[in-house]
Amino acid sequence: MVSKDFTVDLNKPLVFQVGHLGEAYEEWVHQPIISKEGPRFFGSDILESTTRTVWWVIPLVWLPVVCWAVSMSVRMGLPLLQLAAAVAGGLFIWTFLEYTLHRFLFHIKTKSYWGNTIHYLLHGCHHKHPMDGLRLVFPPAAAAILCLPFWNLMKLLSPPSVAPTLFGGGLLGYVIYDVTHYYLHHGKPSKGITQNMKRYHMNHHFRIDDKGFGITSTFWDRVFGTLPPAKAAEKSR
Numbered sequence: 001m002v003s004k005d006f007t008v009d010l011n012k013p014l015v016f017q018v019g020h021l022g023e024a025y026e027e028w029v030h031q032p033i034i035s036k037e038g039p040r041f042f043g044s045d046i047l048e049s050t051t052r053t054v055w056w057v058i059p060l061v062w063l064p065v066v067c068w069a070v071s072m073s074v075r076m077g078l079p080l081l082q083l084a085a086a087v088a089g090g091l092f093i094w095t096f097l098e099y100t101l102h103r104f105l106f107h108i109k110t111k112s113y114w115g116n117t118i119h120y121l122l123h124g125c126h127h128k129h130p131m132d133g134l135r136l137v138f139p140p141a142a143a144a145i146l147c148l149p150f151w152n153l154m155k156l157l158s159p160p161s162v163a164p165t166l167f168g169g170g171l172l173g174y175v176i177y178d179v180t181h182y183y184l185h186h187g188k189p190s191k192g193i194t195q196n197m198k199r200y201h202m203n204h205h206f207r208i209d210d211k212g213f214g215i216t217s218t219f220w221d222r223v224f225g226t227l228p229p230a231k232a233a234e235k236s237r
Helices: 015-029 045-049 057-075 081-107 114-127 141-157 163-186 191-208 219-224 230-235
Strands: none
Touching: 015 114, 057 081, 057 141, 057 163, 081 114, 081 163, 081 219, 141 163, 163 191
16 A cells, blocks of 8 residues: 555665655655765665675677677678678667667656666666666676577577677667766766767756666657757756
8 A cells, every 4th residue: 555645764675665745756756866875775785785896897798798799690601791781770770779668768757666667777766876886787697588589689680690790789889888888977078979969868867867768879869859948958958
């Protein structure tokens, strides 16, 4: 049973509390707490350790997989130009996945106990604690689960010699995304493209969370009409 007057105790593990917020969860989770010290998720130290990932683990784990995937296509005789095109195609596919996952899964509206709980673990915690550097990139074990359907999709859409490199290109896009995302929160770009990217993403966090879903690119925001209004962008300068 959900209590209308339920208040989250930030001094206790959060994950199994947030579900009790019910319909109030959506408003609560988009009121960010600015602190580099993240909250406690679970009472269990073992479970708690699975929620924390340093950013450099992402390239360390996944770049060898990218190289292995591309090497599979090389061994099958895929010509260099087709190899490059497949990598580029995988990168492009990733940009679409980045946008759609962020918009339609990470920002799904929930109000049930388990809906709120799962959403908080998946993305809500990032909006509530946007500067928590150990819960910003995706844990490799969770990413591996998502890789399986992506790999099967690439095999379905492309010839056997192309599928591994198409998959590798998509995985490379993911690595670029996660590292870029970390930099946009914790780096300090002073000018140019990276400064504009940081401003764009901070606008999503602190001004208008239902716009600006692209992290590495604004392309799909432009295509689907989810660019933030010009006035909001000006205010974030």
